[in-house]
Amino acid sequence: MERTLIADLRGKLDQTVKVQGMLQTLRDQKKMQFIVLRDRTGLLQVAHWKAGNPELAEQISKITTGSMLTVTGKVVANEIVKLGGLELQLESLKVESMAESPLPFDPFGDTLPSIDFRLDWRYLDLRRDLNLLMFKVATTALHAMRQYWIDHGFVEIHSPKLLGAPSESGAELFELEYFGTKAYLAQSPQFYKQMAMAAGFERVFETGPVFRADPSFTSRHMTEFTSLDMEMSWVDSHEDVMAFEEAMLAYVYQQVKDKHGDEIKERLGFEIEVPTLPFPRIPMSRAMEILKEVGYQLPPEKKGDVDPGGERALADYVKKNMNHDFFFLTDWPISVRPFYHMRHPDNPGLTRSFDLIASGLEITTGAQREHRYEVLAAQATEKGLSHELIQFYLDFFRYGCPPHGGLAIGLGRLLMVMLRIPNIRETVFLFRGPNRLSP
Ligand code: ATP
Numbered sequence: 141m142e143r144t145l146i147a148d149l150r151g152k153l154d155q156t157v158k159v160q161g162m163l164q165t166l167r168d169q170k171k172m173q174f175i176v177l178r179d180r181t182g183l184l185q186v187a188h189w190k191a192g193n194p195e196l197a198e199q200i201s202k203i204t205t206g207s208m209l210t211v212t213g214k215v216v217a218n219e220i221v222k223l224g225g226l227e228l229q230l231e232s233l234k235v236e237s238m239a240e241s242p243l244p245f246d247p248f249g250d251t252l253p254s255i256d257f258r259l260d261w262r263y264l265d266l267r268r269d270l271n272l273l274m275f276k277v278a279t280t281a282l283h284a285m286r287q288y289w290i291d292h293g294f295v296e297i298h299s300p301k302l303l304g305a306p307s308e309s310g311a312e313l314f315e316l317e318y319f320g321t322k323a324y325l326a327q328s329p330q331f332y333k334q335m336a337m338a339a340g341f342e343r344v345f346e347t348g349p350v351f352r353a354d355p356s357f358t359s360r361h362m363t364e365f366t367s368l369d370m371e372m373s374w375v376d377s378h379e380d381v382m383a384f385e386e387a388m389l390a391y392v393y394q395q396v397k398d399k400h401g402d403e404i405k406e407r408l409g410f411e412i413e414v415p416t417l418p419f420p421r422i423p424m425s426r427a428m429e430i431l432k433e434v435g436y437q438l439p440p441e442k443k444g445d446v447d448p449g450g451e452r453a454l455a456d457y458v459k460k461n462m463n464h465d466f467f468f469l470t471d472w473p474i475s476v477r478p479f480y481h482m483r484h485p486d487n488p489g490l491t492r493s494f495d496l497i498a499s500g501l502e503i504t505t506g507a508q509r510e511h512r513y514e515v516l517a518a519q520a521t522e523k524g525l526s527h528e529l530i531q532f533y534l535d536f537f538r539y540g541c542p543p544h545g546g547l548a549i550g551l552g553r554l555l556m557v558m559l560r561i562p563n564i565r566e567t568v569f570l571f572r573g574p575n576r577l578s579p
Pocket of ligand 1: 352354360361362363365367502503504505548549550551552553564
């Protein structure tokens with residue numbers, strides 16, 4: 141008999157079917173046994189009348205939570221059953237894999253242990269419905285983004301993550317042994333996205349892992365994360381990149397809302413809101429005034445930069461005054477931006493760059509890049525970078541490169557904002573941080 145998914149049972153009323161899944165709970169009563177069975181599409185109540193088959197009843201009594209079962213039975217409508225008004229009247233049962241008991245924690249229980257404990261047992265933690273929902277949303281979001289890129293003439297690249305030279309600066313760089321020499325793990329695909337511009341690809345995207353040797357323990361940093369990157373040629377300024385990103389995100393939110401809006405509402409208790417366009421743009425000079433106006437004091441070491449508290453204060457201001465959850469913070473001073481960001485021709489102290497802040501959290505950095513070899517080389521020198529290390533990158537610009545710009549979105553951060561998840565560790569399959577390398 142072919143397997144029927146739980147979500148498809150409604151179409152099989154009064155038929156005998158085979159269902160496969162995990163035992164979520166067992167209620168062993170005097171006369172009846174009820175198994176709540178779970179597959180990737182939902183939950184099903186399986187009912188067994190003990191007197192009908194006492195041997196099977198005895199076997200069922202011993203099945204532990206989490207065990208994997210194949211069951212057959214008749215699908216019947218039963219209005220009092222909370223799980224979709226359906227019930228399977230058990231005919232046969234096979235235990236495919238018996239779970240050890242007790243479980244280190246009950247992923248279906250009402251109270252959950254600390255996040256660190258759950259991360260030790262992530263494979264059990266991932267059994268929670270919310271986690272499957274999150275991965276479904278992530279799949280839809282990434283699919284939508286990829287669709288949007290493809291529809292707009294982008295091609296996909298996969299740049300190497302093993303590098304012979306640091307991709308940006310020495311900070312936050314993982315170093316490793318490489319056949320008697322040193323290699324580094326890529327902190328971003330930045331240089332290679334730009335190489336594709338020099339190659340005349342004009343529009344590229346890449347989704348892949350990047351690595352940051354950042355010893356911070358915040359709720360928004362990981363040492364390895366998935367970066368969603370794009371780069372596009374023939375832009376007039378960073379404005380073109382921002383316009384592209386906001387339209388793409390509105391599309392992504394719409395797709396997620398259409399596909400998962402109801403389930404998100406039901407399980408998480410809020411409506412996914414598709415952001416309206418355009419997102420407000422706030423130049424850094426104006427942001428500094430706003431922070432003064434609202435009485436937020438930046439730490440002195442943050443000169444020219446905004447700290448996470450400042451981002452939240454600005455987000456509150458934007459929400460209150462412009463009724464928007466997203467805003468672009470633009471035109472950052474050169475002191476806090478990398479050498480390859482293009483500078484404003486009429487104000488060389490400022491870069492043509494932006495961050496996207498969503499619900500008070502930075503989710504994107506982007507910019508127009510400097511594509512003129514001489515200017516780029518001079519900016520690298522000014523930042524104190526050794527040309528020897530980055531000459532391979534500077535060379536990309538020697539034989540013609542169009543004006544271009546691009547951005548990077550952290551997938552974990554996007555999910556935090558979209559699904560209102562307070563800690564980035566909950567948004568990834570397996571978290572990697574300064575003191576976590578397993579499972
Ligand atoms: P932050 O200031 O928050 O440390 P950043 O300015 O170093 O971030 P970028 O290097 O510009 O970030 O990276 C682009 C995007 O990648 C960020 O906007 C964010 O969404 C994501 N990101 C950056 N660092 C991390 C990290 N350590 N963990 C998870 N996501 C990150």
